[in-house]
Amino acid sequence: MSNQLELPNTSIRVPDRPNIERRRKGCFQVLFYPLINMSCTEQSIWVLSTLCGLFVLCAQTAPIFLLDWVHIREPRPLNLPREPSSLINEDKGPLEIPFEYNAGYFGMCRNWLENNQSLNTGNNPSNEFLPSLNELKKIIPLLAPDTCVWNSAYSGEDLSEFSFATNAILVRLLIPTIMHCSGALLTVLALLFSFLGHFGNNWKTICSAILYVCGGLIIFIGVLQVICIVDDEMAPRMKPNAAGEPSVFTFHYGFSFFTAALSFLPVQLCVWLEVIKLIKYLILNKI
Helix, strand or coil, X not given: CCCXXXXXXXXXXXXXXXXXXXXXXXXXXXXXXXXXXXXXXXXXXXXXXXXXXXXXXXXXXXXXXXXXXXXXXXXXXXXXXXXXXXXXXXXXXCEEEEEEEEECCCEEXXXXXXXXXXXXXXXXCCCCCCCCHHHHHHHHHHHCCCEXXXXXXXXXXXXXXXXXXXXXXXXXXXXXXXXXXXXXXXXXXXXXXXXXXXXXXXXXXHHHHHHHHHHHHHHHHHHHHHHHHHHXXXXXXXXXXXXXXXXXXXXXXXXXXXXXXXXXXXXXXXXXXXXHHHHHHHHHHCC
């Protein structure tokens, strides 16, 4: 009989590592997990380059036709019905009613700002006898209805009664419009050369990269010209008047402006992907 004690044959089972991937079946994993685990093959690079190129093309083309490049608030003189017997002669002139203008390359839209307090600013001499806001909602649409018009540079129509500042900006946007359309056309050609370079497996991919850069730079320069034009027209109008009162002219840029201005960033990704495709082509052909 052995003096050694026999220990029971017990083994401690280490639990399996939890399957983190199954627990993280969220939205971000569904969207980005295939991209992270995607192999750097020629097909995957071309798919990513095509998607990026289509995104750039949409970001550059859509702002051309939209009318939200810049939103300008400017007053328009209107002869509102008031009480003549209660007003002196100098108080019977037109009142400055604030309107918002949404401008783009090819036109602008006018909307009345339904804020009766805004009539108490600017050059309105007497606001004591102004109609109520409910009455203004009935009167102003008849005197100055909300409408959209074409750019007078293309239509030849005199819009001086429609707008001062916004019309002055639109008539100077001819060169930026041409530059923006030219840049978008170069992006279309870049996307076409990307297709030809992929299916032909040749040097046309580098032509696509060059066209992407040229198109993005031309649009970027056009956007800078828009900034200069808007600032040149609005800066003098936004200064306080002689009495020290703040100006009623204001402006801010819209979604189309920022889309066109930031479209140059994904262009860099398109250029990088096209260069990677060219390097793979050179390596495979041992040039």
